[in-house]
Amino acid sequence: MTDGAPRSHLHRLLQDGEFVVTAELQTSDSADPSRIVELAGTLRGKVDAVNCTDNSSAHAHIAAMAAARLLLDHGVEPVMQLVCRDRNRLALQADLLGAAALGVRNIVCMTGDDVSAGDHPETKPIYDLDSVQLIRTAKIMRDDGTYLSGRALTEPPSFLIGAVENPFAPPLEFRPMRLGTKIEAGAEFVQTQICFNLDKLRVFMARCRELGLLDHVWVLAGVFVPSSAAGARYLRDQVPGLDVPEHVIERMEAVPRDAQRGEGIRLALEIVDEVRQIPGVSGVHLMTINHEEAIPRVVEGAGLVPRPARQM
């Protein structure tokens, strides 16, 4: 896992054993790139790489590939997400190749939220490949230099291949084994679903260790920075697969509205501190909703600045 030339800045830091910080870009519904450029400015130098989501929550947004290129243009390393929901294997491979040509070096492959969760529930879901098959397809393109069909690529892409996993959703016992399947398919790093229930995360990580997975994958724990009690309730009630314990909601509700942003940052800092102690956690993946200025504050509060300079 640690040998071989780094294929991205993020890859190099992981190989060096640096505790990495990634964040999720607030997506944009604008044809004007200034919103993404502004966010790039907020996150530049504060995190090591930034995820560009792919029609998150099954709502149409600016293309992840375009956002990724805008980030690159403004000095931020992108991680391009790619979901199986919206494209068949032709389009997925075309986007992998196109992203590589535009300079994207980190990808994360996932199934994607179902269309029923979005604002176009009447659309046709695709799911031609599943996430494991997409991970393997990216690996085939990179390492074998061919499409899935076997037809040769003129020049193969060079990616650090990522996956996601949810240690908090049933079937809990199967989840570590399933991460093993993703690693076998080609995943080199994994970003977890948002962690509030740290006991479940510890059990998941211990099981991954027993299975010998942690020698083959870097695990980045997902940490959410709530901006309000309403935001925490939204996660609990509206985002499938999340485990938001009642004490989190109560804690956010216990402070007045104007102090909830600060409380959200304190909560996130505590979770970052906790996950750093868990053996095998190689970094954190910070997420928020309309609260992006909180990300640098969490990184600074956790003592994770300065971030190593980007050299590639």
Add this chain to the structure above:
Amino acid sequence: MEGTRVDRRPPETAPPVKGFRRALLLVERVTKETVWDCRMCGQCILHSTGLSCPMRCPKNLRNGPCGGTLQDGSCEVLPEMKCVWVAAWEGSRRLPLWRDHIQHIEPPVDWRLQGTSSWENLVTGRDRQVPEGWSGSSHGSGS
């Protein structure tokens, strides 16, 4: 036009549809639809998935659950249904054989086989045909 012209017809791996094949298809359909709510994908992996048909998953996931399984184990898309992969995991623990097959990487679906007999495809080997790049993958069995 690029490349060689490709014959889009499914490969000829079996004799023409005759009475026996029709009967086989009917028996398979009636049996498996009744018992497992089978979707006749024509490339059956029920033994690898604890006898829980993965094509019942609204996302057609053949390699494990998505991240949206609800805390009570139900499907995020069809909350009245138990997650196909929660059922698969439980079912696989009860199987005397094939318990470990739930970890195998399943190749992409060949959508041309939808509606055909997986029993026939098993006998002819048609269900084991995978894209050339997938089978040529140097990174594991891929099956």
